[in-house]
Amino acid sequence: MARSPAFTQPDGFKLLPGYFGPKAQRDLAEAVLQSFETAPLYQPTMPRTGAALSVQMSNFGPLGWISDQQGYRYEPTHPATGQPWVAMPQALLDLWDAVGHWPDPPQACLINWYRAGARMGLHVDADEDAKFAPVVSTSLGDRARFRLGGPTRKDPTRSFMLSSGDVVVLGRASRRCHHGVDRIYPGTSTLLPESWRPGRINLTLRRVHAPD
Numbered sequence: 001m002a003r004s005p006a007f008t009q010p011d012g013f014k015l016l017p018g019y020f021g022p023k024a025q026r027d028l029a030e031a032v033l034q035s036f037e038t039a040p041l042y043q044p045t046m047p048r049t050g051a052a053l054s055v056q057m058s059n060f061g062p063l064g065w066i067s068d069q070q071g072y073r074y075e076p077t078h079p080a081t082g083q084p085w086v087a088m089p090q091a092l093l094d095l096w097d098a099v100g101h102w103p104d105p106p107q108a109c110l111i112n113w114y115r116a117g118a119r120m121g122l123h124v125d126a127d128e129d130a131k132f133a134p135v136v137s138t139s140l141g142d143r144a145r146f147r148l149g150g151p152t153r154k155d156p157t158r159s160f161m162l163s164s165g166d167v168v169v170l171g172r173a174s175r176r177c178h179h180g181v182d183r184i185y186p187g188t189s190t191l192l193p194e195s196w197r198p199g200r201i202n203l204t205l206r207r208v209h210a211p212d
């Protein structure tokens with residue numbers, strides 16, 4: 001039996017299990033669901049093909065990451081309402097200060113919403129000009145199997161379980177690694193209100209532009 005090549009943990013990758021406790025998770029989840037009243041979840045589509053992603057999205061902050069048939073980009077307003085995104089919750093600004101090790105504040109927080117069956121294929125995040133700034137991710141709700149690879153699509157991958165309250169910091173080399181979400185595990189969290197179960201929220205804080 002051929003063995004798969006060894007996975008070397010990329011430089012700058014940090015998993016912080018249970019960073020947010022139950023109360024902080026509830027407050028964050030409430031802020032996210034509240035933001036959907038102003039900046040509703042929308043169904044992004046793939047550039048060119050127009051195929052729908054299985055994940056739904058919204059954003060916090062001065063800029064939001066958008067995907068539609070025109071391409072991927074950051075925009076100051078919601079694609080459907082034309083309104084600005086809701087301001088970043090203080091808890092997320094504090095998180096960036098505590099774990100980001102970056103002098104400039106985050107400009108975007110992409111909100112990914114996974115229902116049962118939603119997934120995210122292996123990709124690299126490359127739409128930010130500030131390409132050395134870290135990405136800081138927070139998971140809320142049902143658990144997910146997250147996959148991390150290397151700089152090329154052919155590099156070996158490793159999977160990690162991400163649970164509600166976990167934070168992942170993608171600094172330095174890990175920032176340019178392939179990654180994706182294989183699946184979520186319905187019924188593994190009772191954080192979200194019943195009408196939002198099963199489901200998982202992922203928040204990714206990003207610096208988009210070099211210092212302004």
Ligand code: MD3
Nearest residue numbers: 112125135137170174175177179202204
């Ligand atoms: C590794 N989100 O929004 S978060 C994304 O769970 C995204 O929704 C996934 O990939 C999610 O782009 C994974 C953890 C994460 C975020 C950015 C990364 C891992 C990363 C950038 C580089 C390497």
Ligand code: FE
Nearest residue numbers: 123124125179
């Ligand atoms: Fe990503």
